[in-house]
Amino acid sequence: MSDTTTGDPAATGFELHPGRGRFNAAFFGAMGPVLDSAMGPRKRRVFAGLRGTVVEIGPGVGANLPYLPHGSTLIGIEPNRYMHAGLRAAAERHGVELDLRERVAESTGLPDGSADAVISSLVLCSVRDPEAVLAEVRRILRPGGSFRFLEHVRAPEGTPTRAAQRALRRPWAWTFEGCSCERDLERAVRDAGFRTVEVEHYRVHTPFLPFNTHIAGVAGV
Numbered sequence: 001m002s003d004t005t006t007g008d009p010a011a012t013g014f015e016l017h018p019g020r021g022r023f024n025a026a027f028f029g030a031m032g033p034v035l036d037s038a039m040g041p042r043k044r045r046v047f048a049g050l051r052g053t054v055v056e057i058g059p060g061v062g063a064n065l066p067y068l069p070h071g072s073t074l075i076g077i078e079p080n081r082y083m084h085a086g087l088r089a090a091a092e093r094h095g096v097e098l099d100l101r102e103r104v105a106e107s108t109g110l111p112d113g114s115a116d117a118v119i120s121s122l123v124l125c126s127v128r129d130p131e132a133v134l135a136e137v138r139r140i141l142r143p144g145g146s147f148r149f150l151e152h153v154r155a156p157e158g159t160p161t162r163a164a165q166r167a168l169r170r171p172w173a174w175t176f177e178g179c180s181c182e183r184d185l186e187r188a189v190r191d192a193g194f195r196t197v198e199v200e201h202y203r204v205h206t207p208f209l210p211f212n213t214h215i216a217g218v219a220g221v
Helices: 018-046 081-094 130-140 160-175 185-190
Strands: 054-057 073-077 097-101 115-121 141-152 196-203 213-220
Touching (some): 018 081, 018 141, 018 160, 018 213, 054 130, 115 130, 130 141, 130 185, 185 196, 185 213
Parallel strands (some): 054 073, 073 097
Antiparallel strands (some): 141 213, 196 213
16 A cells, blocks of 8 residues: 655645544544444445546545445545544555545645546535635546535524534534534535536434534536
8 A cells, every 4th residue: 555645734724733633533433333324325326436546635534435446546635644544544454545645625736637536525514715625626637527525514594403503613613623514515516617516415313413414416527
């Protein structure tokens, strides 16, 4: 397994917090099976047929590696270095060649048109600039490539989930490294200039009420 860590998060806009960085690595490592039981069926559908050069923005501790073909290569853009050990271990377990880049999703450092697919799950909620990330995704995708995503999003107005999102937005963002449960990410993807966009709305059932409204989809260039 090749593993190249490049980039300086301080130079690319990511502030590594030792407490929250470690907490999030441990939290998502422990919660992986729970999240997979809720999101697995849609991951299998959205990530079906991945091949060629696949880039993942924010791969974390490797929750999506089971959905990649054995023997494939993943370029992982992950600025939280506390995630790296778990990500390497997951790549080893699932037979995925990992090219790890310590960078932010707004600035991957990859050449134009170099990826066949870009994938993300539970990432656009926490990036500093979703529009810039989506522009970067489009830049690095080859013609005919696809962006495949599963994200949690703002709930409809007037619902208990929306009220919880509004009430908990500050402690939620502090705990989960800037994660916002109030972003209209479907609109952001639709406005990003992709040639085609397919989106499914669904709900997961967890004790974390602000987190429970989701979208899954594929955008093509």
